Amino acid sequence: MAIIIDENTNVIVQGATGNQGKFHTRQMLAYGTKVVGGISPGKGGQELDGLKIYDTVSAAVEDQRVDASCLFIPAPFARDAAFEAIEAGVKVVVVITEHIPLHDEMEIVNFARQKGTTVIGPNTFGIVSSGKCKVGIPPNQFFIPGPVGIVARSGTLTYEIVGNLTASGIGQSTVLGLGGDRVVGMSFVDALEKFDKDPYTKAVVLVGEIGGNQEEEASEFIKKMAKPVVAYIAGKSAPPGKRMGHAGAIIERGKGTFEGKVKALKEAGASIAALPFEVPSLIRERIDLA
Amino acid sequence: MKLFEYMGKDLFSRYGVDVPRGRMVSTPEEAVSAAKEIGGEVVVKSQILSGKRGKGGGILFASTPKQAGEAASKILGGTVQGLVVESVLVEEKIKIDKELYLAITIDGSAKKPVLIASASGGMDIEEVPEENIVKYHIDVFHGLQAYAAREISRRMGLAGGIGKEFNRLLLLLYKVFKEKEAELVEINPLVISGDRLIAADAKVTIDDEALFRQKDVPHVEERTEAEQKAHAIGLSYVQLDGNIAVMANGAGITMGTLDIIQHYGGKAANFLDAGGGTGKEGTAMALEILLSRKPRVILINIFGGITRCDDVANALVQVKNERDIPVPVIIRLVGTNEELGVKILQENGFEAYKMMHEAAAKAVELAR
Numbered sequence: 001m002a003i004i005i006d007e008n009t010n011v012i013v014q015g016a017t018g019n020q021g022k023f024h025t026r027q028m029l030a031y032g033t034k035v036v037g038g039i040s041p042g043k044g045g046q047e048l049d050g051l052k053i054y055d056t057v058s059a060a061v062e063d064q065r066v067d068a069s070c071l072f073i074p075a076p077f078a079r080d081a082a083f084e085a086i087e088a089g090v091k092v093v094v095v096i097t098e099h100i101p102l103h104d105e106m107e108i109v110n111f112a113r114q115k116g117t118t119v120i121g122p123n124t125f126g127i128v129s130s131g132k133c134k135v136g137i138p139p140n141q142f143f144i145p146g147p148v149g150i151v152a153r154s155g156t157l158t159y160e161i162v163g164n165l166t167a168s169g170i171g172q173s174t175v176l177g178l179g180g181d182r183v184v185g186m187s188f189v190d191a192l193e194k195f196d197k198d199p200y201t202k203a204v205v206l207v208g209e210i211g212g213n214q215e216e217e218a219s220e221f222i223k224k225m226a227k228p229v230v231a232y233i234a235g236k237s238a239p240p241g242k243r244m245g246h247a248g249a250i251i252e253r254g255k256g257t258f259e260g261k262v263k264a265l266k267e268a269g270a271s272i273a274a275l276p277f278e279v280p281s282l283i284r285e286r287i288d289l290a
Numbered sequence: 291m292k293l294f295e296y297m298g299k300d301l302f303s304r305y306g307v308d309v310p311r312g313r314m315v316s317t318p319e320e321a322v323s324a325a326k327e328i329g330g331e332v333v334v335k336s337q338i339l340s341g342k343r344g345k346g347g348g349i350l351f352a353s354t355p356k357q358a359g360e361a362a363s364k365i366l367g368g369t370v371q372g373l374v375v376e377s378v379l380v381e382e383k384i385k386i387d388k389e390l391y392l393a394i395t396i397d398g399s400a401k402k403p404v405l406i407a408s409a410s411g412g413m414d415i416e417e418v419p420e421e422n423i424v425k426y427h428i429d430v431f432h433g434l435q436a437y438a439a440r441e442i443s444r445r446m447g448l449a450g451g452i453g454k455e456f457n458r459l460l461l462l463l464y465k466v467f468k469e470k471e472a473e474l475v476e477i478n479p480l481v482i483s484g485d486r487l488i489a490a491d492a493k494v495t496i497d498d499e500a501l502f503r504q505k506d507v508p509h510v511e512e513r514t515e516a517e518q519k520a521h522a523i524g525l526s527y528v529q530l531d532g533n534i535a536v537m538a539n540g541a542g543i544t545m546g547t548l549d550i551i552q553h554y555g556g557k558a559a560n561f562l563d564a565g566g567g568t569g570k571e572g573t574a575m576a577l578e579i580l581l582s583r584k585p586r587v588i589l590i591n592i593f594g595g596i597t598r599c600d601d602v603a604n605a606l607v608q609v610k611n612e613r614d615i616p617v618p619v620i621i622r623l624v625g626t627n628e629e630l631g632v633k634i635l636q637e638n639g640f641e642a643y644k645m646m647h648e649a650a651a652k653a654v655e656l657a658r
Contacts, residue, residue, distance in 0.1 A: 101500035102396060103430075104470045109401045110430045139595035139626060154542025160593050160646065163624070180541060182398045182473075209542060212398050234545040237552035238561075245526045245563045246543025255416075258635065273645055275553060276546055 002129030002174040003149065003194040003201070004092060004118065007034075009067045009133050012060050012090070014039040014081050016048055020071035024096075024137050025051065028070070031134040036064055057088040058199040059102065068092035070126065070135045079104035094135045095121035095179070105183040112185060119185025121150045123246075124177040125155035136177065138162075138273045146171015147200065148283060152192035152207035153178050153214075154246065157234055158274050161207060170289065173201040178214075180246035185275040188218035196225050203287045205279055206270070210235030211249045211256040219264035228281055228286035233261050292339045296379045297508050298492030301470065306544030307461050309489045312381025321362035324380040325355035331383040332586050334361040338373040338569050339512055341414075341493070346370040351383060384488055387478035390446070391415055391576075392459070393493075394428075394467045395508045396474075403428040403467065405460065409444055411479035425530045434464040455487040471500035472506060516579055523575050525564055532557025534657045535585035537576050539564050539597045543646075550647055559585045564597075575604035581615065589653040590621040591646055599631025607638045622649035 005011075011028070015021040016038025026049065029035050037052045044055030054060040057069065069090045073081040078097045085093045086108075093112065100108075100122045112119040120127055126136010131145035138155070142162050150172055152158040158185045162175060176191050178184050188206060195201045206229055208215040215233065222229050236258040238244050240251040251257050262272055271282040283289075293301070296314040303309045313324040314337065325332045335349035343349050348370035351362035362378050369375065382390060389411030397404040405426045410418045424445045428434050439460040443453045459480075467475045476493040496507050503533055513521060520527030526541065536558050538544040544563045551558050564576045580588050592602050602623060609615065622643040623631050634643045643649035 057599065076502065088416055099499045099505075102473060102497045103468070103500065105399060106396065106403070106430045113401075119586070137596065152542070154540065156540025156547075156593055156595065157542030157546050159540075159595055159625075160543055160546065163593065182396060183401050187399065207542070209545060214399065234542050234549060236549045237558070238545060238548065239530065242528050242561075244528065244545050244561055247547065276367060277548055277645065277647055 002132060003198050004120075004174065005068060005129050005133045005135055007132040009135075010034050010036045010065050011068045011070060011133070011135055012037045012039060012057065012066050013070050013072065014085065015055065015072035016040055016051070016053065017043055018072055022048065024072065027137075027140060031140045032131075033133050033135065036066065049145060056127055057084045057090065061088045061090070064201055066090055068094065068135055070094045071096055073097055075099040075101070079108055080175070082108045082119070084109060086112050086115050090117065092118045092120065092135075094124065094126050095119060096124060096126060096137060097121070098123040098180075100181070102181070102183055109183060109185050116257055118266070120176065121179040121184060123181045124179035124184070125158065127174065127176045128172070129174045130172045132215070138175070142166055143175065144171040145173070147173060147202035147287065147289070148174040149173045149195040149198065149201040149204045150207065151178065151188055151195070151204065152176070153180055153209050154207065154234065157276065158207055158289050159182075161205060161232065161279050163284070165280050170280055170283055173198060180249070182212070188214050189221045192218060192221050192225060192229070196227055201227065203230065203283055205229075205283070206231040206265075208233045208261060209246065209249050210251055210258055210261070211246070213256060215261040216264045219268040220272070222265070222268035222270055222285055230273060230282045230286065231265045231270045232273040232279060233258055233265075291496055291501060291510055292512060293496065293508065293510060294337045294339065294377075295335065295492040296337055296493050298494040299489065299509070301466060301494060302489055302492055305466050307459060307462050307489050308486055309492070310381040310384050312379050314377050314379050315362065316366065316377045318359040318363040318366065320357045321378060321380050322359040325352060325358035325652055328380065328382050329331065332358050332380050333383050334358055335379045336365045336370045336375040336383070337377045337379055337647075338370055338375055340371045340373055340600065343370055344366070345448040348375065384481055384490065385483050386481050388482040390482065391418070391478045392463065392480045392557060393474065393476035393478070394463055395476075397427065400427050402430055403464075405434070405442065405464070407442060409446055416476070428464065430515075433468065434461060438443050438460065451485050452482055452487060459487055468492070471497045471504055473497050504603075516582060520576070523572060525562060525572065525576055525579070527563075527579065528561040529583075530558050530560050533586040534561045534653050535559045535583055535588045536591070537562045537564055537580060537588070538591040539593065543591060543593060547589065547646065547650065550650040551589070551654060554651050554654040556650075556657055559583050570601050570605045570608065573602055574609050577605065577609045583615060586657040587653050588619045589649060590619065591625050591649060592621070592625065594623070594625025594627065594631075597625070598627045599625055600627045600634060603631040603634035606640065607634060610638065620649050620653045620656070622646050
């Protein structure tokens with residue numbers, strides 16, 4: 001088991017014939033993801049390494065079952081592409097694209113809610129159910145199957161933590177990137193709910209960062225969870241008022257501070273890793289890995 | 291991108307929002323003539339991208355044009371809240387019957403625009419008790435409807451002519467927010483002056499990512515020169531005040547690297563996210579930016595996914611061959627093509643670390 005995607009998930013790639021799209025479609029196929037088609041307006045009927053290319057998402061959906069779409073579409077056109085997938089009835093839409101305007105992001109997320117679609121991202125590395133399916137861009141070699149679910153706002157930091165876990169022999173059920181922007185489709189709470197219900201996941205690692213109040217909201221949910229949570233929060237040393245790369249990673253008017261988040265998580269019963277490499281030993285403290 | 295107050299007011303007034311009569315000037319002489327033109331008592335307000343100007347001595351009152359000139363010369367060229375004042379806004383002093391607060395911003399957890407209004411204006415909204423604040427989430431597709439504006443006015447306790455003015459203002463402000471793709475439009479204070487409702491201040495932040503299609507908003511540069519240079523080549527760079535220059539690939543891991551430096555008692559000189567997939571050229575340019583800050587030591591932390599370790603190693607060697615690197619370079623290099631990258635580094639006299647905290651500890655030790 002895993003959350004959101006598994007070995008039966010049929011995936012299409014919007015923007016599959018572009019530079020990034022082509023590279024990552026091949027990487028996903030190499031990982032074992034069931035990529036069943038690519039979308040590239042004007043190139044319908046062509047093939048990419050034997051993969052069918054369609055003009056529109058609807059054309060793909062009429063031809064076969066599509067469970068998820070992965071978007072490699074430049075920011076100015078990402079809203080349109082996401083709407084296309086949502087309207088066509090695709091239930092999981094993974095928006096890799098960064099730099100999408102905020103007002104477009106709000107529209108994507110609200111339209112998805114109306115249609116009952118799960119949006120992952122924007123500005124995410126995607127989602128990996130280890131050994132089963134990868135929809136997104138993380139390097140293939142770091143993931144091994146196992147009992148730990150991971151949910152994060154940031155990409156490379158997640159790779160760092162996955163790398164540490166894998167090196168110490170602890171595998172991952174699903175690794176989910178929420179996205180680094182102020183408005184994204186899923187929250188920590190959404191992900192924690194799913195992990196708590198997933199029989200294969202035994203513990204969850206939450207990788208947060210300064211800014212916003214998502215970690216505080218997550219803390220309220222963690223109190224009710226059956227499974228243990230280990231958290232790492234980045235941005236302890238960040239000065240207020242400076243955006244640390246991610247649009248969401250900013251301390252404004254004393255809100256979204258490292259101290260506030262750590263306090264809330266601790267009170268909820270989460271173990272706090274001061275540094276990323278402490279995560280594996282904290283996991284071992286919380287669950288029996290025999 | 292934050293707009294200066296005078297730009298925000300100009301934008302508001304183009305949408306029909308009532309703002310005080312005034313003019314932006316950059317010399318005391320101009321301030322005198324602006325005050326003459328306006329007539330009567332005026333306010334001279336420093337134009338900086340920060341709030342709390344009043345407490346910082348950045349807002350002065352003048353009853354004659356001569357006084358306005360003196361006020362301007364006092365403020366111009368000085369600093370308010372740590373920022374250099376290059377221009378002032380001279381405007382009519384308005385009679386204040388009551389001060390309100392009004393803003394529209396984006397609520398990240400509701401994923402919708404939220405309108406925030408309060409009858410306690412003039413102070414930081416964070417200090418206003420929750421029960422004195424009216425919040426209304428706006429449907430992103432339907433926008434702010436007239437009935438919603440009436441309901442907000444009712445909850446604010448505004449009736450009669452001012453109530454009608456307030457309704458009208460809410461709709462106008464949402465129009466500005468939506469059409470200009472703002473992250474924030476804020477009026478604090480919003481002043482009731484007789485039968486007028488006047489925006490006595492204007493704080494507008496336009497979404498940076500929307501600037502490519504927001505052609506007619508004025509351009510404001512808040513970044514330092516080095517930050518601009520990095521931005522131009524697609525790197526995310528923030529200047530800090532320590533002596534360990536940092537480069538990593540990805541916002542989260544860069545933040546994590548700064549935290550580890552602090553954990554070991556060091557201070558980072560910057561945040562530099564070279565991003566995923568930055569090639570040889572980008573890496574070399576990033577190094578140049580780091581060197582220009584004259585740090586004690588450089589710490590490079592790469593967990594290569596899309597980024598290839600051999601590209602990073604080659605870039606480092608390239609810079610070393612082209613110019614003198616006067617400070618030690620500590621590099622942590624793992625991930626895609628790791629062995630090749632490490633071999634290149636070793637052949638060229640660099641040491642590569644495997645663990646991020648070991649590299650950080652070494653950098654802190656060398657910076658002492």
